[in-house]
Amino acid sequence: MERPAWAPRSIDISVPSVSRIYDYYLGGSHNFEVDRQAARKAMEFMPGLPKIMQANRAFMRRAVRFAAGEGITQFLDIGSGIPTFGSVHEVAQAVVPGARVVYVDHDPVAVAHSQAVLTGNEHADVIAADLCKPQEILASPLLEGLIDLNRPVALLLVAILHFVEDADDPYGAVAELSKALAPGSMLILTHASYEGIPLPAERAEGAVDVYKDIRNPLIMRSREAIARFFEGYDMVEPGLVQMPHWRPDSAPEDEDPYAFSGFAGVGRTA
Amino acid sequence: MSAEPDGPEDRLRRLTAIWSRAVFPVTSTSLTRTEFEDQLLPLTRRLSDLLRTRGFDSDAAKAVGAALVGAHCTDPEALTRTLDCIDAYLVLYCGEDGSQDELRMRSSRLQHAMAAGYAQALRERTLAEQEAIAQAALQAQGVVAQALHASEARFRAVFEGAAIGVGIADLDGNVLQVNGALLRMFGLSESAVRGRRVQDWVHPEDAPQTWRLYDELVRGDREHYHVEKAFNRPDGTVLWTNLTVSLLRDADGTPQYQLALMEDTTERRLLNLRLRYEATHDALTGLPNRTLFFERLEKALNAGEGQRFGLCYLDLDGFKTINDSLGHAAGDRLLVEVADRLQSCATAPGEMVARLGGDEFVALTTGPGTARKVDELAERIMSALVTPISIDGRDLLVRGSLGIVEGPAGERTAAEVLRSADITMYRAKSAGGNRSELADPEADARTITRHGLTTALPTALERGEFFIEYQPLVHLGDGSVRGAEALVRWLHPQHGVLGPDRFIPLAEHTGLIVPLGRWVLQESIRQARAWRECHGEETAAGPLRINVNLSPCQLSHPGLVQDTVEILERAGVTPDALCLEVTESALIGADDDLLKPLRRLAEMGVDIALDDFGTGYSNLANLRRLPVSILKLDRSFTQGMQQFPADPVDLKIVEGIVSLAHSLDLAVTVEGVETGAQAEQLRILGCDTAQGWYYARPGPPERLHELVLVDATG
Numbered sequence: 001m002e003r004p005a006w007a008p009r010s011i012d013i014s015v016p017s018v019s020r021i022y023d024y025y026l027g028g029s030h031n032f033e034v035d036r037q038a039a040r041k042a043m044e045f046m047p048g049l050p051k052i053m054q055a056n057r058a059f060m061r062r063a064v065r066f067a068a069g070e071g072i073t074q075f076l077d078i079g080s081g082i083p084t085f086g087s088v089h090e091v092a093q094a095v096v097p098g099a100r101v102v103y104v105d106h107d108p109v110a111v112a113h114s115q116a117v118l119t120g121n122e123h124a125d126v127i128a129a130d131l132c133k134p135q136e137i138l139a140s141p142l143l144e145g146l147i148d149l150n151r152p153v154a155l156l157l158v159a160i161l162h163f164v165e166d167a168d169d170p171y172g173a174v175a176e177l178s179k180a181l182a183p184g185s186m187l188i189l190t191h192a193s194y195e196g197i198p199l200p201a202e203r204a205e206g207a208v209d210v211y212k213d214i215r216n217p218l219i220m221r222s223r224e225a226i227a228r229f230f231e232g233y234d235m236v237e238p239g240l241v242q243m244p245h246w247r248p249d250s251a252p253e254d255e256d257p258y259a260f261s262g263f264a265g266v267g268r269t270a
Numbered sequence: 271m272s273a274e275p276d277g278p279e280d281r282l283r284r285l286t287a288i289w290s291r292a293v294f295p296v297t298s299t300s301l302t303r304t305e306f307e308d309q310l311l312p313l314t315r316r317l318s319d320l321l322r323t324r325g326f327d328s329d330a331a332k333a334v335g336a337a338l339v340g341a342h343c344t345d346p347e348a349l350t351r352t353l354d355c356i357d358a359y360l361v362l363y364c365g366e367d368g369s370q371d372e373l374r375m376r377s378s379r380l381q382h383a384m385a386a387g388y389a390q391a392l393r394e395r396t397l398a399e400q401e402a403i404a405q406a407a408l409q410a411q412g413v414v415a416q417a418l419h420a421s422e423a424r425f426r427a428v429f430e431g432a433a434i435g436v437g438i439a440d441l442d443g444n445v446l447q448v449n450g451a452l453l454r455m456f457g458l459s460e461s462a463v464r465g466r467r468v469q470d471w472v473h474p475e476d477a478p479q480t481w482r483l484y485d486e487l488v489r490g491d492r493e494h495y496h497v498e499k500a501f502n503r504p505d506g507t508v509l510w511t512n513l514t515v516s517l518l519r520d521a522d523g524t525p526q527y528q529l530a531l532m533e534d535t536t537e538r539r540l541l542n543l544r545l546r547y548e549a550t551h552d553a554l555t556g557l558p559n560r561t562l563f564f565e566r567l568e569k570a571l572n573a574g575e576g577q578r579f580g581l582c583y584l585d586l587d588g589f590k591t592i593n594d595s596l597g598h599a600a601g602d603r604l605l606v607e608v609a610d611r612l613q614s615c616a617t618a619p620g621e622m623v624a625r626l627g628g629d630e631f632v633a634l635t636t637g638p639g640t641a642r643k644v645d646e647l648a649e650r651i652m653s654a655l656v657t658p659i660s661i662d663g664r665d666l667l668v669r670g671s672l673g674i675v676e677g678p679a680g681e682r683t684a685a686e687v688l689r690s691a692d693i694t695m696y697r698a699k700s701a702g703g704n705r706s707e708l709a710d711p712e713a714d715a716r717t718i719t720r721h722g723l724t725t726a727l728p729t730a731l732e733r734g735e736f737f738i739e740y741q742p743l744v745h746l747g748d749g750s751v752r753g754a755e756a757l758v759r760w761l762h763p764q765h766g767v768l769g770p771d772r773f774i775p776l777a778e779h780t781g782l783i784v785p786l787g788r789w790v791l792q793e794s795i796r797q798a799r800a801w802r803e804c805h806g807e808e809t810a811a812g813p814l815r816i817n818v819n820l821s822p823c824q825l826s827h828p829g830l831v832q833d834t835v836e837i838l839e840r841a842g843v844t845p846d847a848l849c850l851e852v853t854e855s856a857l858i859g860a861d862d863d864l865l866k867p868l869r870r871l872a873e874m875g876v877d878i879a880l881d882d883f884g885t886g887y888s889n890l891a892n893l894r895r896l897p898v899s900i901l902k903l904d905r906s907f908t909q910g911m912q913q914f915p916a917d918p919v920d921l922k923i924v925e926g927i928v929s930l931a932h933s934l935d936l937a938v939t940v941e942g943v944e945t946g947a948q949a950e951q952l953r954i955l956g957c958d959t960a961q962g963w964y965y966a967r968p969g970p971p972e973r974l975h976e977l978v979l980v981d982a983t984g
Contacts, residue, residue: 013407020403027298027344029399030406050298057300082403085342086300108413113406249302256295 016214018163019081019110025050026057028084030113038214045206046199048258053159055243055259056190060158061091062247063188063266066236067154068095072186074153076143078104078131078177079160083117088156089124098123100146104137106130131160132168134176152184161229162192162219162262174229183269187233190264191226192218196242198257226263233267240265278318278366285355285363286314292351299342309341317356317384318364321376331380332387339391349388353381435511435532438518441488441525443468455511455534457503468528473500475508487517490525498535510536552625554602555609563624563632567684570636577679580644582633582651583691584612587669587703589629600661605629607659608668615650618643632691644676648706671698672706700775724776726762731786735761738793739968742977743817743939743961746953751978753815753849755961756794757968758786770819778823787824788833794818795841795848797971802847805978814978817849817879822856831867834876845875849900853881857896865897872897879939884927893934901931903957905942911951912944921955928956 016038020031024039027050031039043049064075073096077088080103092099101124103114114126125146129136137143147153155177164170178187197204204220211218227240238245242260244252274280290307299306313334320331338352356377365373429436435452439445445466453460472481476499483495494516501509511532518527550562558566570579586608593601605625612623612631620637633651635643651672658665673694675687682690690709698707707713730736740754760768777783798816805814824830838845850871857865857880872878879900880893884907903924910920924940931938943949943962952960966977 025298027342029344029396030403032403032407054298054300057298058302061300108410109403109407112409112413113402116402116406116409250304254303 013109016216017107017109018211018214018216019105019107022053022159023082023084025053026084028082030082030084038210042207042210045203045210046197046258048198048256048261049207051256051258052192052261055255055261056159056264057086058259059190059243059246059264060088060156060188061086062249063264064088064091064154064156065095066247066266067186067188068092068099070186072152072154072184073099074147074151075099075101075156076104076137076147076153077101077156077158078137079157079163080105080110080114080126081107082110082113087117089118089121093123100124102127102143102146104129104131131157131164131170132173134173134180137177138180149180150182152186153181154186154188155181156188157229158188158190159192161189161226162221163216165217165219171228171231175231178232178269181269185269186236187230187267187269189226189229189266190243190262191229192220192262193223193226194220195223196260196262198260223263227265230265230267233269236266236268278364281363282314282318283311285318285359286311288359289314289352289355292355293338293343293348296345296347296351297341297343298345306341313337314364317360317380320380321360321364321373322366322368326376326379328379328383331383332390335384335387335389336391338384338388339395344392344395346392349385352388353385356381356384435530435534437463437530437532439468439528439530441528443488446527452532455509455532456501457505457509468530471499471501473502473508475500484515487515487528488525490517493517499532508536509534510539552609555606555625557609557613557631558622558624560624560626563622563626563634564684566622566624566634567687570634571679571682571684571687573636573679575680577636578640578677579679579687580635580640580647580676581674581687581691582644582648582706583673583675583688583695584631584633584651584670585695585699586629587671587699592666596661596664603661604659604666604668607661608655611654612651615647615654621647632688641676644674648672648674652706669704671695671703673698673709674706675709723762723765723768723773724780727773727777727780727782727786730760730762731782731789735763736786736789737761738790738797738971740797740816740971740974741961741968742966742974743815743959744965746949746957746960751814751974752959753817754974755817755851755968756790756797756819758790774821778821781823783821783823784827784829787821788837791818791834792837792841795837795843798847799841799843800971801975801978802843804975813844813847814974815847815849815877817851819881820850820852822853825852825856825867826864831870834871835874845871846877849877849879851879851881851902852898854883854885860896865895869897872899890930893930893936898936900937900939901927902939902941903927905940905962908940908942908948908952908962911948916947916951921951924952924957925955932956 013032014034016034020035021039021042023030024036039049046052067075068091073092075088075092080088083089083103088103089099089101092101103118103124103126105111105114105126106129108128111126111128118124118126123146125142127137127140127142129140131137138149157174161170161174164173174187178185194201194204208218208220223240230240238247240263243262243264244255244259246264246266286307290303290310293310294303294306297306301309316330316334320327320334335349338348343349343352360377360380361370361373429449432449432451435449435455437445437448437452445463445468448460448463453463456463468484477497480497480499483492483497486492487495494514496512496514499511499513501511503509512535514531516529516531517525518529520526550559550565551557552559567579567581570577573579589601589604592604608629608631609623609625612633616623616633616635618635621633621635621643623631623633625631633647635647637643652670655668655670658667660666673691673696675691675694677687694707694709694713697713698705701707737759739757739759741757742751743753743755744750745752758770758774760773762768774783777786794816798814801814820830834848834850838848850868852868868878877900878896878898879902880896880898881902882904883901884904907920907924907927910917911924928938937958938956939959939961940952940957941961943952943960943964945964948962949960949964966973
């Protein structure tokens with residue numbers, strides 16, 4: 001019998017979680033030993049993994065500031081994970097006080113933690129939902145309470161799409177979400193790729209295998225495949241590029257070599 | 271903010287830049303290095319102040335260490351690099367002109383305090399974050415547990431509230447859980463069901479595949495099955511269900527439980543059975559009806575090579591009379607009693623009795639030895655009817671005519687078999703009833719047209735398919751033609767010319783005899799007039815007379831006298847030109863009501879002949895009161911005179927009859943005269959007129975004309 005939609009999947013903290021592993025990479029302690037074991041194992045293959053995460057955070061920060069600078073005051077961050085520091089609401093609300101932020105994650109622990117962090121912040125909240133079921137996100141009363149879909153929204157899909165296998169139709173999910181957004185909305189996206197990793201692909205594959213082992217396979221896509229997520233969007237300069245090259249605040253050449261792994265970009269709907 | 275080159279502010283900035291450059295690569299901040307540097311600048315300033323302040327504020331130094339943790343430098347490598355940087359450059363950039371030894375010492379103390387502050391802050395942050403994530407995990411688990419609880423509560427409500435019976439058993443068949451609907455259906459308490467095994471519920475009416483499907487399911491070879499299944503309730507009644515059983519597997523796909531869903535179909539099934547019973551049984555007698563009989567017969571006929579069947583078709587004799595005289599209620603009671611008796615005749619396996627409708631019943635026998643069994647069955651049926659049936663205190667004698675068909679399966683359709691039985695039954699009936707006849711293909715062929723003829727009769731009259739032949743009546747005294755008997759024929763489009771014996775009984779049966787008889791009368795009278803026109807009112811021996819047969823049905827028809835008078839008048843023919851022939855049997859026991867019309871006709875001048883005289887048990891004394899003027903002696907009396915010398919007994923009898931007739935003032939006509947010797951003999955015995963092949967066969971009216979002319983000229 002299939003699990004009814006309103007019953008969450010069970011929680012097993014003996015299984016590593018990608019959000020908590022991410023937190024560990026970022027020097028946080030919102031993680032358990034199982035998460036750290038997996039993270040350390042992946043780092044055996046790619047010691048610079050934390051730098052990739054850091055570059056993601058830095059790109060996200062620049063992109064959110066850019067969007068806010070362009071007048072966007074509503075943010076939908078799907079795959080938000082565990083908010084540690086420099087989260088979207090901190091960045092956005094620092095630029096635009098009262099900016100609306102809705103986080104979405106399917107990890108119940110991440111959601112519970114987000115709720116704790118966001119207690120008292122009346123302009124930000126979190127929804128437990130899955131990227132692969134966009135209607136569940138769009139139809140959420142909580143989203144409706146915070147975000148006006150008739151006005152532009154910045155949709156953040158930072159370091160999440162590479163956890164969605166083709167069989168689960170990530171392109172369809174992005175298209176369906178995009179369709180719901182008002183003109184002038186933005187898509188802020190990063191995605192893992194073998195391109196740009198300062199290691200032979202065989203070594204990088206070792207790290208990819210770790211994610212396969214924890215039943216959260218990491219789908220490495222080509223730049224071309226990643227570009228297809230932006231169908232229907234006009235790319236904001238400088239387009240889909242390596243993270244340090246996207247509107248840098250400091251010289252990219254100073255960045256850690258790992259920061260150049262994968263791609264980032266921002267698109268805007270007409 | 272601009273700073274004077276190499277002034278204290280500039281030195282602070284330079285120190286901060288060095289620090290930031292050392293630490294930034296090991297932080298996980300998302301700030302840019304410039305922003306990060308801006309975060310470090312106040313810390314450098316405080317360190318600079320602390321270095322040069324009198325006394326030592328260790329808490330302030332610890333706060334700087336803690337601030338590093340606040341700036342997300344949680345990697346201990348950041349502390350190492352920080353302390354290296356402070357140790358190497360703080361005194362150099364911020365020492366100004368103080369005592370180097372003391373500055374170095376203060377720098378060391380600052381570093382100790384910073385390290386302590388950092389360690390404490392990092393420990394607190396780590397513990398706080400661990401606490402936060404543990405709380406989040408707990409909370410999430412609580413949410414899940416709550417949702418599961420709600421989910422389970424809902425499922426339980428569905429399970430308990432379901433109108434269909436739900437039960438779960440393990441794969442060994444042990445019942446684990448059942449819902450209220452199931453308990454109500456079974457009429458059992460929960461404790462009585464728990465611990466029972468599914469295999470205990472074997473029922474004699476289980477379909478053959480039921481338990482094979484069960485075995486396949488518990489073996490994991492089948493996901494579900496659907497059967498109709500019966501269960502015994504403790505009160506002795508039977509529960510019928512529509513049962514669906516599904517295999518439940520665990521997350522890994524291993525079979526774990528069996529889930530049974532059942533719907534109580536007992537009432538629906540009873541209703542279906544009742545509807546089926548009503549559709550296949552006769553409401554009056556409770557016997558199987560025509561529908562069921564045909565089903566069985568068809569099954570018997572399709573039974574395959576080597577199989578045979580036997581069938582008895584029974585029609586009660588004279589049932590209509592009982593219905594008419596005693597009423598339908600009595601008739602119905604009689605049928606019920608007959609049905610009961612027939613039912614007791616067919617009790618062996620493969621035998622059945624059905625009521626086809628009215629007073630028609632059939633009995634079917636199948637299986638080995640049908641040739642013998644059907645004869646025995648017929649015998650039992652005939653003897654079952656021997657004992658009179660008591661209705662309203664009267665003992666009614668019931669007789670029946672039985673047609674028997676026996677034969678191999680696969681040759682004929684049910685309809686053909688039944689028609690053959692029907693024809694055979696009629697043969698028994700025509701032979702006087704109260705007997706059985708065995709079907710015979712030749713007899714069938716002869717009678718095949720019985721049904722066809724009956725239905726074709728009405729249109730045959732409209733289409734003018736009937737015609738009349740005339741057989742002369744010759745005066746034995748002088749051999750002159752005195753008239754002719756009109757004999758109706760049917761020129762059937764398929765069967766050719768049919769004699770009256772083939773269709774008059776059918777016409778009697780259907781009532782068509784009345785219009786047909788009227789037509790014959792009209793035609794014959796018209797012909798009589800034509801002859802009179804030809805030969806004048808008088809022939810050598812008086813007017814030519816036409817003899818027309820009157821059937822019993824016409825005799826009792828109320829329009830007989832009026833019709834006859836009208837026909838005579840319209841044709842302008844006097845009544846003395848007509849002789850109506852009535853059979854002796856039609857007049858046996860006739861009462862005055864029946865004789866009245868004949869009497870009136872006789873008074874008008876119409877002659878009445880008593881046909882077939884001598885075949886029935888004539889009450890000779892009765893002859894006096896009948897309005898007849900002629901006796902027509904049956905041909906059986908004259909047959910003995912065909913040879914020479916004639917049978918002396920026959921001669922005596924005929925002589926006696928003639929003498930009796932003449933004494934009653936009746937003329938005597940003989941039929942079937944075929945030889946001259948016969949004719950001479952009959953003339954000597956005193957018979958008045960004769961007809962037969964010796965004179966002429968029946969023929970067209972012109973023939974008579976010719977004969978009359980021969981007479982006239984002879």
